[in-house]
Amino acid sequence: MEYKFTIPGRLDGLNDYTAANRTNPRKGGRMKKKSEESIIWYIRQQLPGVHITDPVLIYYQFYEKDRRRDNDNILSCAAKFVQDSLKKAWVIKDDGQKYIPHFYFDTNVDKDNPRIEVTITELTQAQAKMSLRELLKDLETG
Structure with a gap:
């Protein structure tokens, strides 16, 4: 089973989060919260009643307004914040490696509609043990 949701706009990047924590640890905590x-x-609006107990693959598609931010700056905080939020919203059982063995991303530009599209794919136990390359191939042919 596959589930999708969209976060309009963009999230703070790792550079913003690091700067906030250097200013005051509480500021970084407030930013994350x-x-x-x-x-x-957004999860509750777009995935009502979804509760996944199997491992998942998460695919992030970032649509940035331009190419100014580095990919690692974009992904670092977004992946952490989204995965923690999925757990807190009870969509996934946990955000550890047992339940999210793989995630990957692409970055695109859409200056008129920046957003993050998140696709969650349920995996079998056998798929959860595959390398990402093997898994993507298996999902493509399966």
Whole structure:
């Protein structure tokens, strides 16, 4: 089974989060909490009643307004905040490697509609043990 949801706009990057924590640890905590509250709202609106107990593959498609931010800056906080939010919203059982053995991403530009599209694919136990390359091939042919 596959599930999708979209987060309009963009999330703070790792550079923003690091700067906030250097200013004041509470500021970084507030930033994370605010992001998670927003993400959880979108999850609840777009995935009502979804509760996944199997391992999952998460695919992030980032649509940035331009190419100014580095991919690692974009992905680092977004993956952490989204995966924590999925757990807090009870969509996934846990956000550890047992339940999210793989995730990957692409970055695109859409200056008029920046957003993050998140696709969650349920995996079998056998698929959860595959390398990402093997898994993507298996999902493509299966």
